[in-house]
Amino acid sequence: MHQAVEVTATRTSNTKRYAKCIEVSKRIRWDIDKDVIRGREFDFGKKFMPDGLSKINELTFLVPAEMRFLSQIQGRTYANMFALVERFISAKILEVSKHHWFEDQVALESLVRLTDEELKHQELFRRLDKMAAEGMPAGYDFKPQPNEIANAVLSKSTWAVLGLTLDIELFSQAHYRSSIEPDANLSDLWKDVFLYHWKEESQHAIVDELEWRLEDERLTAADRDQSVNDLIELVGAVDGTSQLQAGADADYFIQNAGRKFSSTEEAAIRDTLVKAYRWQYIVSGAQEPRFVEVLKALVNPQQLERIGNALAPIAAHVAQ
Ligand SMILES: [Fe+2]
Numbered sequence: 478m479h480q481a482v483e484v485t486a487t488r489t490s491n492t493k494r495y496a497k498c499i500e501v502s503k504r505i506r507w508d509i510d511k512d513v514i515r516g517r518e519f520d521f522g523k524k525f526m527p528d529g530l531s532k533i534n535e536l537t538f539l540v541p542a543e544m545r546f547l548s549q550i551q552g553r554t555y556a557n558m559f560a561l562v563e564r565f566i567s568a569k570i571l572e573v574s575k576h577h578w579f580e581d582q583v584a585l586e587s588l589v590r591l592t593d594e595e596l597k598h599q600e601l602f603r604r605l606d607k608m609a610a611e612g613m614p615a616g617y618d619f620k621p622q623p624n625e626i627a628n629a630v631l632s633k634s635t636w637a638v639l640g641l642t643l644d645i646e647l648f649s650q651a652h653y654r655s656s657i658e659p660d661a662n663l664s665d666l667w668k669d670v671f672l673y674h675w676k677e678e679s680q681h682a683i684v685d686e687l688e689w690r691l692e693d694e695r696l697t698a699a700d701r702d703q704s705v706n707d708l709i710e711l712v713g714a715v716d717g718t719s720q721l722q723a724g725a726d727a728d729y730f731i732q733n734a735g736r737k738f739s740s741t742e743e744a745a746i747r748d749t750l751v752k753a754y755r756w757q758y759i760v761s762g763a764q765e766p767r768f769v770e771v772l773k774a775l776v777n778p779q780q781l782e783r784i785g786n787a788l789a790p791i792a793a794h795v796a797q
């Protein structure tokens with residue numbers, strides 16, 4: 478195909494995909510109070526984080542009430558982690574919307590809707606943290622600061638940030654489908670929050686992919702190679718954040734579990750939380766078939782290998 482014809486064809490098919498995202502986003506749009514919370518509170522007699530993500534079954538010395546408490550801590554952190562990443566995702570999407578300002582108005586509308594939804598999600602997750610605090614002992618501490626993290630992430634190339642964003646928005650859907658939805662022992666409210674979140678995230682992942690591919694077209698080979706380094710550094714930053722919060726959550730659990738653990742047990746609790754968070758926030762997303770497919774389309778085999786090498790020790794720890 479002639480190049481100009483090809484570009485026009487791609488733009489037309491992109492516009493259709495953005496339009497579909499707007500259509501679905503309007504159809505499934507929900508309200509925090511009217512649709513999600515509906516005057517309910519958390520049922521602290523049930524788990525929050527599903528077994529498929531929490532890895533707590535590996536801690537065989539815990540009694541059921543302790544497992545439930547640990548899953549509630551992880552579920553509270555999970556909501557806070559989403560609020561954290563949504564801070565930089567909103568900012569980046571607003572920034573890349575400039576490419577559509579005087580071009581495709583349908584694309585612009587879908588990016589504005591995505592940002593609006595992420596602002597609503599942050600509000601929902603702040604509400605959840607307050608509600609979780611009401612039924613949990615004092616002392617829970619969410620350590621990473623959303624604005625600090627956002628500044629660090631946004632100092633990297635747009636290509637790298639969009640890649641990380643696609644990864645996050647894909648794993649949020651995968652977690653719901655494969656672990657949250659099938660687990661019958663979760664708090665109804667906690668489960669519903671991630672059902673409604675998933676409904677809106679499904680459109681976000683489509684938009685992220687479109688924006689990542691468009692950004693990729695703007696890069697020279699040298700820019701892209703540097704962006705691969707940036708993506709690897711971002712993975713390292715996510716790992717640092719995961720480890721930081723895993724440590725804080727282990728401290729909080731050990732202090733509030735109501736009994737003394739042996740030093741071997743304490744070490745197992747700490748290690749399992751790091752493994753669980755590495756699984757939740759890094760490895761599960763990196764394995765998502767759609768993510769791998771898009772990444773492979775954008776990078777060369779050497780760059781793919783560099784990314785694979787950076788992930789290997791983290792994946793090996795999770796698999797232990
Ligand atoms: Fe979200």
Ligand SMILES: [Fe+2]
Pocket residue numbers: 566595646677678681
């Ligand atoms: Fe999102």
